[in-house]
Amino acid sequence: MTMFRRIFAAFLLVLCLSHAALAQSASSATAPDYSEWETVASQAEASIDSGEDTNEELESLREQLVTFRSEFDQARKANADRISTLRAQIAALGEAPEDGDEPTDITARRAELNRQLSELLAPVQTAEEAYTRADGLIGEIDDIIRERQTERLLSLGPSPLNPVLWPGTLKDLGEAVSDVATEARVLQDEDKLAAAQEQLPLVLLLMAVATILLARGRRWSTRLGNYLRQFGGAGSGVWSFVISLLRIALPLAGIYALKEALTATGLVGTRGTAILDVLPEMAFVVLGHRWLAEQLFSRNEDDALIQLPQERRTEARFYVNVIALLVVLWGLMDLMFQISEFDRSSEAVIQFPLLVVLGLILYRFGHILRSYRLEAGDDEEEADTGPGSGQGLARLVRIGGLSAQVAAVVSPVMAAIGYGSVSSALLFPMIATLGVLGFVVTLQRFFSDVYGLITGQGQAARDSLVAVLMGLALVVIAAPLLALIWGARVADLTELWTAFLGGFTVGETTISPIDFVTFAVLFAAGYLLTRLLQNALKTSVLPKTRIDTGAQNALVSGLGYVGIFLAAVIAITAAGIDLSSLALVAGALSVGIGFGLQNIVSNFVSGIILLIERPISEGDWIEVGGQHGTVSKISVRSTRIQTFDRSDVIVPNADLVSGTVTNYTRGNTVGRIILPVGVAYGTDTRRVESILREIAEAHPMVLLNPAPSIIFTAFGASSLDFEVRVILRDIGFGLGVRTELNHQIAERFAKEGIEIPFPQQDLWLRNAEALRGENTPQDAPEEAPPTGAQPQPSEDVREFHPDSAGPGEDSDK
Incomplete structure (x- = not known):
């Protein structure tokens, strides 16, 4: 039952660490007892030099050293603020001049400050020296214990396959049975x-x-x-x-x-009492394995965490229960070996058959786990994050199955060779690891169901992001437990925890987890406050001013950048993180980063320029790089333009600053459109001009100041060419106005009998008889085309504005 006790101790590890932290903070209230420390340190040095103390004695001695080290750690940090102030005062006075020409009051003040500083530094230096000594002794004890563990693990013992050992094993078994019989006779005493x-x-x-x-x-x-x-x-x-x-x-x-x-x-006697003491533990192992098998391989397919076929799940539950019984039987055998004091060779011979059976069962169970695959109906594209996600769970199960098969094969082989410690240290931790991981997956589903109960999502919460985060948190919590299962000592974990709380040093600055927490809390608070101010400005304050929409967005964005920057600076300062030590590293990296990120920096600076100068604003109709559309968002790196066919175009800000941009609606929405119109030769041009002017002035979107212009532009190849130039109230409706004016012009010209010409071309064949196979008279005169026949001209229409839909159009955009 040693493995069970290690697992149970791991659950108390967090409480122990919390208790150690509290004890550490409490110990800072009193000064260390250096006389007692000298006794403990001398005893530890003597034990290390002799190497005769047991591991238990060394662990006990180590605990005393850890307690003293915590006291010294607090003592060396005492009066840190006062010492820092004194050093700043001494630095403000400066160095004493070499020629000694200095006012006496300055000299006296410097001497007094140095005296105070020496008095404050004396206990700190003493604590620092004692801390270093205690930390070194703890490291030496840890090295000794690890060397002993490694030596015991790799020691070659008797092989259970050696027939020479079998008679001795039978003799030890006989003596054990005889002892049980003797004890049973003693228990039949009348007094008992x-x-x-x-x-x-x-x-x-x-x-x-x-x-x-x-x-x-x-x-x-x-x-x-x-x-x-x-x-x-x-x-x-x-x-x-x-x-x-x-x-x-x-x-x-x-x-x-x-x-x-x-x-x-x-x-019950001595042996019975020993068995009864571990009976609840053995029952917990059996019942716990059975419960875990029901959760992972449930009879109900919907409740099963590992979705295997029905017959596979039944087989897996059977193997889990058998493994639990074999583990309990192994524990009972270890207990009886301790009571009856079996020889090591006899223990190896008796345990080997059980080890082989356990390996065979575990190998078969690993084969079932390796066969786990997601079916076609499952979420094959699910994110591979967390132990409870579809692909993540499938991969975890397959890796666990492969590891179980390797341990099931290697462990009996190592036991047969004689490395029984290696065999036990591989097989049973593997079984415990599979159990812990299965328990983690089960707990993740339970916490997801609790979250679903609170939010009302039900079982749908199992596929949420919260469920994945819960799985990751459970894996982190289970890491110390897995470390203990695989042979780590509680002292090793507490040492890691102490180092974690102590933080790490960058330059002359020590950054601890509390600093990270302080930074995260303050930065999150600053970020939240910035977002609240932005929202208040955008929804309550700025709409009541006369500032245009673009300027409002620029103010809100600028406030966001300034707020985040100030939040970061305040958080770094409050956390006590000194970034000056990183100046050299930052300077070295800035060169390489500058080359790699020059485009990003250029776009960032361009975004700042756009927000300050505001050559374009959200809602403007612009043209850049051949793309027409309205500006939907200006961010710090790029600008998003929504084209008139409702697609988004992401334009780097550098292109908007350094390139040519046409803004059709900057400042106002007034714009001009030009309509080319052609009439047949012989038409009264004055009459045409009057009709076109009348139609243009009658449209409600056309401004009368400036008035529409009707221009007789040229004598075309097939027509008399005019242009109608009008200024619209909103250029966004340009395409609709153009269409409506063309309709009215066509209707009015038809009513007035004005012909709108179209290009024609007549084809004349010089020798048509040759095509029909007839003889053409040699003296037949060539037939000329009729007068007035002209080749087809190409129509050239000049546009001064794009023939595109504006942002206000409803169709063909």
């Missing part, structure tokens, strides 16, 4: 039987309680679970988990009652 009869009522009561809980406990839990499942709702998963725990707790209480009943009889 009489004492047992006196305890008979208590024994019967406890036996009755044990029988009821063992016989009916699981059934009562099942009935309660079925009753709660009728209500369904978002908490069904939570209630199922709680009921499953009751199916362990009630039988376990029955086992404890049985243990107390047997102990009360006084007829």
Whole structure:
């Protein structure tokens, strides 16, 4: 049951670390006892030099050293603020001049400050020296213990396959059976039987309680679970988990009652008492494995965490239960070996068959885990994060199965060679690791169900981001437990925790976790305050001013950048992080970063320029790089433009600052459109001009000041060319106005009988008879084309504004 005790101790590790932190803070209230420290340190040095103390004695001595080290750590930090102030005062006075020409009061003041500083530094220096000595002694003790552990682990013992050892093993077994028989005869003493009869009522009561809980406990839990499942709702998963725990707790209480009943009889003897002491632990191992198998490989496919076929899940549950029984049997054998003092070779021979069977079962179980794959209907594209996600769980299960198979093969082989310690240190930690990881996955689903119950999401919360974060947190919490399972000492973990709390040094600055927490809290508060101010300005203050929309957005964005910068500066200052020591590193990196990020920096600076100068604003209709659209957002790196076909174009800010940008609506939405119009030769041009002017002035979107212009531009190849130039109130409706004016011009020209010409081309064949196969008279005169026939001209229409839809159009944008 050693592995179980290690696992149980890991759950108390966090409490121990918290207690150590509290003790450390409490120890700072009193000064260290240096006389007692000298005694403990001398004893530790003597023990290290002799190398004769046991590991338990060294661990006890180490605990005393750790306590003193904590006191010294607090003592060397005492009066830190006062010492810093004195040093600043001395630095302000400056160095004493070499020629001694200095006012006497300055000299006296410097001497007084140096005296005060020396008095304050004396206990600090003493504590620093003692801290260094204690830390060195702790490191030496840790090295000795690790060397012993490694030597014991790699020591070559007897091989259980050596037939020479078998007779001795049979002899040890016979002696153990004889001792059990002798002990049984001793327990039949009349005085012991009489004492047992006196305890008979208590024994019967406890036996009755044990029988009821063992016989009916699981059934009562099942009935309660079925009753709660009728209500369904978002908490069904939570209630199922709680009921499953009751199916362990009630039988376990029955086992404890049985243990107390047997102990009360006084007829169990030495071996029986030792077994009864670990009986609750063994029951917990068996019931815990059974519960975990039900959670991971449930009979109900919807409740199973590992979605295997039904027959595979049944087989997996069977193997888990068998492994639990074999682990308990192994623990009982270890216990009997300690009581009967078996020879090491006899232990190896007796345990080897059980080890082989356990390896075979574990190998088969690992094969089942390796066969786990997501089905086609599962979330194949699910993020591979967290132990409970689809792909993440599948990969974790397959890796666990492969590791179990490797341990199941290597462990019996190492035991057969004679490395029994290596075999045990590989096989049983692997089983415990699989159990811990399975428990982590189960807990993740339970906490996800609790979150679903609180938020009302139900089982849908199992696929949320919160569930993934919970899984990652559980993995971090389980890391110390896994370290203990694989042979780490509690002292190793506490040492890591102490180093973590001490922080790390960058230059002359020591950064501790408290500094990180302070920085994170203050920066988060500053960021939140900045966002609140931005929202207040954007929704409450700025809309009541006469500032245009672009300037409002620039103010809000600028406030965001300034607020975040100030939040970072305040957080860094409050956390006590000195960035001056990083100046050289930053200077060296700035050159390389400058080349790699020059485009990003250029865009960032350009974004600042855009927000300050505001050549464009959100909502403006612009043209850049051949793209037309309205500005939807100006960020610090790029600007987003929504084109008239409703697609987004991301334009780097540097292109807007250094390139050519046409802003059609900057300052106002007034704009001009030009309509080319052609009429047939012979049409009264004055009449055409009058009609076009009348149509243009009648449109409501056309401004009368300045008035529309009708220009007779040229004598075209097929027509008399005019242009209608009008100024619109909103250029965004240019395409609609253009279409409407063209409709009205066509209707009016048709009503007035004005012809709108179109280009024509007549084709004349010089020798048409040759194409028909006839003889053409030699003296036949060539037939000339009729007068007036002209080749097809190409129409050249000049546009001064893009023939595109404006931001206010409803179609063809």
